[in-house]
Amino acid sequence: MSRTGFLKAGAASLLLAATAFTLPALADGKLVVSSPQDPGSWDPIDTFLVNWASAATNIFDGLTYRGPDMQIVPALAESWEELDDGKRIRFTLRQGVTFHNGEPFDAEAVKFTFDRLLGDDGAKGPQRSNYTSISQVEIVDDHTVDFHLGAPDPVLLTKLAGYGAMIVPPKYVSENTEEFFNLNPVGTGPFKFVSYEPKVSLKLEAFEDFWGDKARLSELEYRFITEPSTAVAELQAGRVDIVIPPTIPVSMVSTIEADANLELASVTSPTVWALRYNTRDGITADERVRKAMIMAVDRETIVQEILGGQAEVIATFQSKLSFGYDAEVKPLPYDPEGAKALLAEAGVQPGASVQIDVRGNDATFGEVAQAVAAYLSTVGINATIQPYELNTMLNDIIPQGKTGAMFQQGWGGWTFDYDNTAYAMYHTGEKWNPYDSDPELDALLESQRPLTDRAERERILKEIALYTAERALEMPLYNSNALYGINKRVKNFEPAPDNRLRLNAVEVE
Amino acid sequence: MIGFILKRLLQAAFVVVAVSLVVAVAIRMTGDPALMISQGATGITEADLQRIREGLGLNEPFIVQYLNSLAGLLTWSFGNSFVGGTPVNILISKALPATLMLAFTSLFLSIVISIPLGIRAAVSRGKWSDQLIRICSLVGLSFPNFWLATMFVLLFAVTLRWLPPSGMSGFESFIMPTLTMGVILTATNVRLVRTTMLETLNAQYIMVARAKGLSENKVLYKHALRNCAIPLITYFGLQFGGLLGGIVVIERVFNWPGMGTLAFDAVAARDYPVLQAVIMILSLMIVLVNLAVDIAYGLVDPRIRKE
Numbered sequence: 001m002s003r004t005g006f007l008k009a010g011a012a013s014l015l016l017a018a019t020a021f022t023l024p025a026l027a028d029g030k031l032v033v034s035s036p037q038d039p040g041s042w043d044p045i046d047t048f049l050v051n052w053a054s055a056a057t058n059i060f061d062g063l064t065y066r067g068p069d070m071q072i073v074p075a076l077a078e079s080w081e082e083l084d085d086g087k088r089i090r091f092t093l094r095q096g097v098t099f100h101n102g103e104p105f106d107a108e109a110v111k112f113t114f115d116r117l118l119g120d121d122g123a124k125g126p127q128r129s130n131y132t133s134i135s136q137v138e139i140v141d142d143h144t145v146d147f148h149l150g151a152p153d154p155v156l157l158t159k160l161a162g163y164g165a166m167i168v169p170p171k172y173v174s175e176n177t178e179e180f181f182n183l184n185p186v187g188t189g190p191f192k193f194v195s196y197e198p199k200v201s202l203k204l205e206a207f208e209d210f211w212g213d214k215a216r217l218s219e220l221e222y223r224f225i226t227e228p229s230t231a232v233a234e235l236q237a238g239r240v241d242i243v244i245p246p247t248i249p250v251s252m253v254s255t256i257e258a259d260a261n262l263e264l265a266s267v268t269s270p271t272v273w274a275l276r277y278n279t280r281d282g283i284t285a286d287e288r289v290r291k292a293m294i295m296a297v298d299r300e301t302i303v304q305e306i307l308g309g310q311a312e313v314i315a316t317f318q319s320k321l322s323f324g325y326d327a328e329v330k331p332l333p334y335d336p337e338g339a340k341a342l343l344a345e346a347g348v349q350p351g352a353s354v355q356i357d358v359r360g361n362d363a364t365f366g367e368v369a370q371a372v373a374a375y376l377s378t379v380g381i382n383a384t385i386q387p388y389e390l391n392t393m394l395n396d397i398i399p400q401g402k403t404g405a406m407f408q409q410g411w412g413g414w415t416f417d418y419d420n421t422a423y424a425m426y427h428t429g430e431k432w433n434p435y436d437s438d439p440e441l442d443a444l445l446e447s448q449r450p451l452t453d454r455a456e457r458e459r460i461l462k463e464i465a466l467y468t469a470e471r472a473l474e475m476p477l478y479n480s481n482a483l484y485g486i487n488k489r490v491k492n493f494e495p496a497p498d499n500r501l502r503l504n505a506v507e508v509e
Numbered sequence: 510m511i512g513f514i515l516k517r518l519l520q521a522a523f524v525v526v527a528v529s530l531v532v533a534v535a536i537r538m539t540g541d542p543a544l545m546i547s548q549g550a551t552g553i554t555e556a557d558l559q560r561i562r563e564g565l566g567l568n569e570p571f572i573v574q575y576l577n578s579l580a581g582l583l584t585w586s587f588g589n590s591f592v593g594g595t596p597v598n599i600l601i602s603k604a605l606p607a608t609l610m611l612a613f614t615s616l617f618l619s620i621v622i623s624i625p626l627g628i629r630a631a632v633s634r635g636k637w638s639d640q641l642i643r644i645c646s647l648v649g650l651s652f653p654n655f656w657l658a659t660m661f662v663l664l665f666a667v668t669l670r671w672l673p674p675s676g677m678s679g680f681e682s683f684i685m686p687t688l689t690m691g692v693i694l695t696a697t698n699v700r701l702v703r704t705t706m707l708e709t710l711n712a713q714y715i716m717v718a719r720a721k722g723l724s725e726n727k728v729l730y731k732h733a734l735r736n737c738a739i740p741l742i743t744y745f746g747l748q749f750g751g752l753l754g755g756i757v758v759i760e761r762v763f764n765w766p767g768m769g770t771l772a773f774d775a776v777a778a779r780d781y782p783v784l785q786a787v788i789m790i791l792s793l794m795i796v797l798v799n800l801a802v803d804i805a806y807g808l809v810d811p812r813i814r815k816e
Contacts, residue, residue: 129547197603230763
């Protein structure tokens with residue numbers, strides 16, 4: 001054996017030995033998910049973090065369920081009917097369901113859950129405000145409950161599918177301290193809790209007595225990894241099977257696509273991005289200027305070149321999955337000449353300046369803002385970009401109306417209901433609406449809220465969207481995709497647009 | 510000596526109070542935790558926010574909130590995290606050992622490498638081995654630690670798959686973070702040992718030791734190194750404090766469940782109790798390490814003990 005041959009053989013055997021020693025032996029049927037955020041508590045009423053639902057949707061059930069196909073289907077309630085013009089909903093509950101600790105699921109559990117959510121416990125958390133349309137839950141018999149509503153709530157059935165409305169076990173919750181339940185959750189879902197180490201991991205295992213399609217994995221682990229490059233390194237090393245949003249930035253898509261063991265799933269998400277205008281002061285108080293600025297920016301090119309096509313240009317501030325989306329409304333065309341004409345008509349002199357406020361930690365949007373500024377300069381507007389720390393921007397600069405002429409806004413509610421966005425963005429006096437006040441728009445927004453007639457409500461929501469587009473209240477940019485990095489050994493995984501994952505059908509090779 | 514220690518302890522208490530006060534005031538100026546918690550909630554009203562604030566104990570006057578958190582240092586109870594309500598001492602009891610272990614292994618690695626190398630360089634001053642060691646240390650100094658960390662991950666975890674890319678899970682998981690921190694510390698320390706040693710080697714007693722016919726190793730390690738000890742201990746001690754701060758970045762890259770990760774998440778979420786506890790404990794430790802350095806002087810140098 002030559003000297004180099006000997007060295008090679010030595011290196012190879014060292015590598016083999018090290019590999020055998022360090023490669024984690026993933027047992028059959030174990031899936032590891034990397035999630036960017038640890039919610040700190042698994043109690044449904046404590047948190048509003050999407051990544052709570054990415055894990056806890058496996059532990060808990062709601063009365064209804066909404067999966068990746070966005071359809072509302074029965075879960076712990078087998079059926080329901082609207083009574084008293086939508087002011088009462090009667091739910092017939094599923095029978096023979098037990099919690100992970102053996103407690104039976106019945107009408108008492110439903111009442112307990114909502115009394116807790118709407119009572120003192122819930123008042124300390126952020127979930128309660130979503131469910132205040134419920135005035136009372138009444139037990140009709142062991143397997144029937146009536147929800148009495150103060151006013152009809154057209155989004156209630158969706159909201160019952162997640163977050164604060166997840167059903168909790170009455171005996172377990174009342175016998176243990178609040179803190180204990182936070183750290184040791186019990187529900188009726190396909191996976192039951194095993195252990196939780198804060199900032200490190202949550203471990204679950206299949207619940208054998210689950211009422212629906214039983215889990216095919218025996219173990220399910222969530223690891224909390226914030227840094228995208230670290231999460232992707234774990235994925236490449238085969239120690240993590242799925243990296244869920246919001247982790248993978250567009251810039252890392254090529255890394256995943258280049259790896260033969262991995263695949264990328266890109267699905268429409270609820271999150272839309274816009275540069276919203278200060279409609280009260282400066283040149284952007286003029287609707288023509290706002291429209292001209294939109295027309296000056298080639299949004300399609302931005303999506304293709306900066307976002308690698310992992311997004312879709314929008315015409316109004318909502319995703320195409322949103323209730324209230326109108327495919328007929330098209331984005332304003334890219335038309336620099338038309339933009340110049342409009343600006344001239346509005347009396348804006350070439351060299352006018354605007355400030356664009358962005359979130360300092362968002363590198364991708366930073367590039368988008370640079371591109372927008374460059375496009376604006378072609379029609380004679382000088383844009384400067386002002387980055388802010390995220391929390392300062394969200395809790396001070398925007399609500400206090402201290403922004404420049406344009407400011408970055410991202411939005412997307414898991415309910416995929418345009419009301420959730422439109423009311424918060426456009427109604428007078430809302431936190432996210434520091435500048436605009438439009439009585440006509442306010443009236444439209446208020447008129448759809450109590451309607452249980454879906455078709456009529458959708459018509460009004462579409463009207464609202466069209467109205468905001470015509471007034472050009474923001475420069476609508478794009479609907480970003482949710483990006484999942486997946487090891488090819490994972491089978492039957494369906495990426496959810498809302499990132500609420502229920503993994504009972506998933507298998508691993 | 511006892512009076513000296515008491516005086517230093519008093520100073521330590523003052524530093525902790527001052528630092529924690531600055532942090533407590535500063536974080537309260539940067540945003541409302543109730544808004545952070547309810548980010549994305551629909552139809553949240555001022556009354557809802559007020560209820561959330563009350564639940565978090567934010568309706569108390571600032572001075573009460575601050576004194577409570579300070580008292581936590583004595584009773585080791587820092588209240589509950591604003592994110593999820595986990596008791597802060599549970600979080601700290603996991604994070605503090607994780608960070609300390611990493612800081613110790615990094616410093617230990619660096620000392621073990623830099624003392625012999627530094628002495629070698631000093632002894633062979635101007636010769637090729639001195640040049641080589643100095644160039645290597647310059648190269649080491651020039652690496653930003655997060656870059657080095659990323660390169661290590663790409664090589665050892667992704668390409669070779671010898672080591673886990675992140676997390677704290679047994680011996681292997683310590684190798685990359687320790688190496689990353691260690692390399693950069695070593696680069697500085699080698700130069701420090703070399704300079705200190707050069708000064709000492711010029712002293713007359715070294716000449717005397719050599720004249721007595723002592724072996725070179727005895728001269729270097731028994732006489733010279735012992736006399737270098739004061740500046741070196743000072744420096745390593747101070748470095749330990751700096752290390753606790755610098756570890757934040759490394760913890761993030763390696764997803765290390767330590768104090769840096771806690772602090773990072775706490776700042777992002779405006780989680781006052783966690784952030785205050787982390788800062789108070791870290792500043793207390795830095796002060797205590799400095800105190801230990803002072804005491805160690807006395808142990809290595811009888812002249813200081815007598816003073």
